[in-house]
Amino acid sequence: MNKNILQNLSGSQASVLGALAGGAEIMFGYPITPATEILQGWVEKCQKDASLSYLQTEDETSAGFGVIGAILAGKKAFTASAGPGNVLLQDPISMAENLRLPFVGIMMQRGGPSTGTVNYSQQEVTLTAFGGNGNGLRIVYSASNIAEMHDLTSKAFSTAWKYRFPTFVLGDGYLGKMSTKVNISDSVRSVTSTLLLKEQSEPTYLRNCYSSEESFADMLKDHISDWNRDKDKISESESYKCKHVSELVIAHGIVAEAAKEAINSMGSRKIGLFRPITLNPFPTLQLKKVLQDNKIKKIFIIESALAQLSRITKYELFDKDIQIIEIDKPALGFTPEDIKVEIGKI
Amino acid sequence: MSQINLLICGEGGQGIQTIAKAILDTANLSDNFISYIPSFGVEQRGTPSIAFLIISDKPVLYPKFNSADICVILQQRAIDSVVKYINPNTTVLFDSSTVLHTKIPKIAAKKLGLPATKYAREKFSPRSYNVIIYGAISKMTALNSDQAEETIISVLSGKLKDKKLEESYRQAFKFGYEAVLETGKYSFALYQTKTEINIIRDQNKTAEIDPNLCKGCGICILKCPVKALQFGEESGVFALPVPTIDIAKCIACGNCRRFCPDGAIGVDKK
Amino acid sequence: MIDKMPKSWNRKTKPHLFCPGCGHGITLKQLGYALDELKIQKRTTFGIDIGCSLLAWNFLNCDTIQTHHGRTTPVMVGFKMAKPSRVAIAYMGDGGGYAIGLQSLLHAAFRNDPITAILVNNENYAMTGGQMAPTTELGIKTSTTPNGKTLNFGNGFLGPELVKQISQKQSFVARVSVSQPEIVKLTLAKALQNQIQNNSFSFVEVLSICPTNWKTDAKDSFLRLESMQKYYKLGEIKDESN
Numbered sequence: 001m002n003k004n005i006l007q008n009l010s011g012s013q014a015s016v017l018g019a020l021a022g023g024a025e026i027m028f029g030y031p032i033t034p035a036t037e038i039l040q041g042w043v044e045k046c047q048k049d050a051s052l053s054y055l056q057t058e059d060e061t062s063a064g065f066g067v068i069g070a071i072l073a074g075k076k077a078f079t080a081s082a083g084p085g086n087v088l089l090q091d092p093i094s095m096a097e098n099l100r101l102p103f104v105g106i107m108m109q110r111g112g113p114s115t116g117t118v119n120y121s122q123q124e125v126t127l128t129a130f131g132g133n134g135n136g137l138r139i140v141y142s143a144s145n146i147a148e149m150h151d152l153t154s155k156a157f158s159t160a161w162k163y164r165f166p167t168f169v170l171g172d173g174y175l176g177k178m179s180t181k182v183n184i185s186d187s188v189r190s191v192t193s194t195l196l197l198k199e200q201s202e203p204t205y206l207r208n209c210y211s212s213e214e215s216f217a218d219m220l221k222d223h224i225s226d227w228n229r230d231k232d233k234i235s236e237s238e239s240y241k242c243k244h245v246s247e248l249v250i251a252h253g254i255v256a257e258a259a260k261e262a263i264n265s266m267g268s269r270k271i272g273l274f275r276p277i278t279l280n281p282f283p284t285l286q287l288k289k290v291l292q293d294n295k296i297k298k299i300f301i302i303e304s305a306l307a308q309l310s311r312i313t314k315y316e317l318f319d320k321d322i323q324i325i326e327i328d329k330p331a332l333g334f335t336p337e338d339i340k341v342e343i344g345k346i
Numbered sequence: 347m348s349q350i351n352l353l354i355c356g357e358g359g360q361g362i363q364t365i366a367k368a369i370l371d372t373a374n375l376s377d378n379f380i381s382y383i384p385s386f387g388v389e390q391r392g393t394p395s396i397a398f399l400i401i402s403d404k405p406v407l408y409p410k411f412n413s414a415d416i417c418v419i420l421q422q423r424a425i426d427s428v429v430k431y432i433n434p435n436t437t438v439l440f441d442s443s444t445v446l447h448t449k450i451p452k453i454a455a456k457k458l459g460l461p462a463t464k465y466a467r468e469k470f471s472p473r474s475y476n477v478i479i480y481g482a483i484s485k486m487t488a489l490n491s492d493q494a495e496e497t498i499i500s501v502l503s504g505k506l507k508d509k510k511l512e513e514s515y516r517q518a519f520k521f522g523y524e525a526v527l528e529t530g531k532y533s534f535a536l537y538q539t540k541t542e543i544n545i546i547r548d549q550n551k552t553a554e555i556d557p558n559l560c561k562g563c564g565i566c567i568l569k570c571p572v573k574a575l576q577f578g579e580e581s582g583v584f585a586l587p588v589p590t591i592d593i594a595k596c597i598a599c600g601n602c603r604r605f606c607p608d609g610a611i612g613v614d615k616k
Numbered sequence: 617m618i619d620k621m622p623k624s625w626n627r628k629t630k631p632h633l634f635c636p637g638c639g640h641g642i643t644l645k646q647l648g649y650a651l652d653e654l655k656i657q658k659r660t661t662f663g664i665d666i667g668c669s670l671l672a673w674n675f676l677n678c679d680t681i682q683t684h685h686g687r688t689t690p691v692m693v694g695f696k697m698a699k700p701s702r703v704a705i706a707y708m709g710d711g712g713g714y715a716i717g718l719q720s721l722l723h724a725a726f727r728n729d730p731i732t733a734i735l736v737n738n739e740n741y742a743m744t745g746g747q748m749a750p751t752t753e754l755g756i757k758t759s760t761t762p763n764g765k766t767l768n769f770g771n772g773f774l775g776p777e778l779v780k781q782i783s784q785k786q787s788f789v790a791r792v793s794v795s796q797p798e799i800v801k802l803t804l805a806k807a808l809q810n811q812i813q814n815n816s817f818s819f820v821e822v823l824s825i826c827p828t829n830w831k832t833d834a835k836d837s838f839l840r841l842e843s844m845q846k847y848y849k850l851g852e853i854k855d856e857s858n
Binding site for chain 1: 626658659661666670673674676677678679680681682683684687690691692693694695696697698699702719720723
């Protein structure tokens with residue numbers, strides 16, 4: 001049943017609706033700005049629908065382990081957090097990585113390190129994609145507008161349960177708090193969730209601790225092989241005005257939306273935007289295609305962080321003979337004018 | 347000598363790392379360079395315990411190797427973990443009283459047997475079999491015998507509660523050092539864990555003791571109210587003695603089953 | 617063949633990986649008998665912690681999840697919320713329950729989460745080689761209290777007493793000892809019934825032995841246990857406010 005509704009929503013509200021659309025059943029969370037509204041919004045939904053439930057836990061770490069417990073029992077579970085809470089969640093997320101659990105988290109980036117600011121940054125890219133003591137086999141979507149806060153949150157559940165990698169939606173404080181009229185689909189994505197502790201006569205034994213390097217290494221190899229097999233199906237990107245251009249902006253999240261406006265106002269300059277929608281796995285093939293189809297001389301990597309996006313992007317570009325200019329403003333936003341001015345300098 | 351890659355394997359609880367440490371300390375007294383690293387898992391007991399030692403006339407930079415010059419085996423169950431290190435140049439030294447020589451990978455250049463557990467039980471102290479093996483290793487790697495002896499006694503000092511025990515360990519070392527190693531006619535591996543359960547009956551009760559599960563902890567012996575249990579000659583899971591039961595004394599109170607942490611013993615009135 | 621072990625023990629994974637004489641073996645045996653008698657093996661989910669408890673990862677004939685250190689309680693809380701029909705057990709040691717996992721244990725009690733937490737107290741962190749635990753009593757030597765534990769590290773941690781203070785009325789909290797295996801079984805059964813029939817929180821601390829790190833034989837292990845029982849009181853912990 002596809003019903004498109006035009007409504008005035010904040011990014012946090014959109015994300016709650018996205019979770020419902022994705023089939024979420026239970027949320028564990030601890031209040032932390034700017035993710036609290038997601039917990040708050042979910043709790044309100046629980047008041048109206050007895051099939052939904054929540055637990056406000058004693059801290060973020062417990063919230064993450066609660067999510068794991070519910071997932072093992074076959075429920076679509078998630079959490080939402082930010083900054084220091086994201087740091088605390090690395091403990092349970094690492095366990096989810098080891099056991100290939102469909103852990104879903106909405107991470108609203110704020111200034112860091114430490115308590116930093118409560119409002120905004122793009123500084124949790126490395127943490128969300130490569131945190132913990134694992135191999136970075138985590139799917140990370142970066143939402144750039146309110147509609148994506150809804151759609152990517154919804155998609156996160158189907159991606160997580162299909163591919164069995166912890167899956168995250170990166171937002172930020174600005175996206176969380178901004179409100180605008182947005183068109184979102186009301187359809188529920190059907191997701192098959194299964195009992196991971198299977199309740200069969202042969203018991204299921206799940207452990208994350210191994211005694212021998214060799215058997216553990218074999219298990220990791222299998223996970224990596226699955227990742228390599230699936231990453232191109234999972235990765236997504238948007239190419240904006242990337243026809244006949246000689247310059248490229250690479251940006252994600254809300255900075256990419258500002259970049260779009262900046263590009264629109266740059267008139268005759270032959271510049272386009274490549275926006276990774278999944279930061280991990282990175283949309284390598286799509287970026288290669290843009291570079292193949294155009295003669296790109298300069299790439300501007302723009303982010304509200306120190307080299308977190310550019311580190312993973314440059315990994316893809318290392319053999320390309322292109323000038324790369326990094327425009328970093330850790331914990332500070334970019335208006336379209338800011339971007340136009342920065343690019344205009346070069 | 348340029349370099350000797352020495353691998354010692356057994357099970358946790360057999361004192362593998364103890365003798366490895368003694369070899370390390372002894373070799374460090376000479377002009378040679380030596381490196382040591384244990385291989386270990388989470389369990390404290392019952393899983394393979396492996397020591398990698400490299401003795402060289404040059405500084406050793408990396409503590410592990412792909413193939414062993416000498417591989418020492420104290421527990422048959424540990425062989426699987428070290429098969430990949432045994433090649434046509436490897437000399438294997440093994441405890442022939444507990445390890446079947448037929449289980450040693452055939453690819454090894456030489457198989458030298460030493461019935462350490464047998465002699466430890468018969469002549470020295472039951473737990474000194476690792477020191478007997480250490481004696482033989484010291485000889486094979488040309489360590490100074492006096493230094494090697496003092497080092498092992500020093501490493502074990504906390505455990506050797508009296509002079510008599512210390513002396514028996516010294517004798518065990520010397521025995522191992524001077525032992526003529528078996529090269530063909532190996533001792534009978536009589537201290538293998540039996541596979542069948544011991545069933546002991548009389549007219550009104552049946553007792554079962556399973557050596558495959560018994561770890562020789564002695565709790566059943568302690569908790570038996572009529573002292574019907576005592577350690578016997580058979581070996582259990584970690585090559586530790588398994589209890590025997592005097593069924594006539596037994597009153598089938600159920601304490602042994604109640605307390606046994608391993609489910610290795612029980613008595614029913616039947 | 618005589619029964620020497622509970623039906624809910626997985627025979628295929630025996631001999632198990634615990635040390636000779638380990639109190640976990642005695643505790644798990646009585647837990648096994650409790651599951652047998654209550655006939656709940658098929659609907660029990662068993663959560664275990666890091667430390668020696670992780671060696672029980674394939675021990676029982678029950679679905680088992682080995683979690684991170686101190687995190688067994690919150691995992692089983694989340695699990696039980698999602699599947700209330702299952703019997704949820706959170707099994708841990710003194711570190712997982714009273715150090716890194718204390719916060720979650722207390723909050724589960726505080727919320728009356730209907731899980732059964734079982735804590736094996738052997739007064740040390742055994743798997744890592746015998747460091748002090750919150751439960752190590754004054755004067756006891758461990759690898760991180762080589763001259764005996766002093767008050768600046770705290771006396772023996774009275775866990776059940778603390779947990780009872782913060783629990784709701786319907787909770788069942790008790791301390792037992794492996795010196796009395798029948799009582800261990802009966803108490804664990806009672807704790808599980810508090811989850812099944814009263815949908816409430818239960819917590820049992822089991823005083824246990826660790827011959828490997830205490831460096832004791834069978835006799836001395838049980839003597840030390842007797843001494844522990846002088847400080848750690850056995851029995852159900854009742855609500856003081858009544």
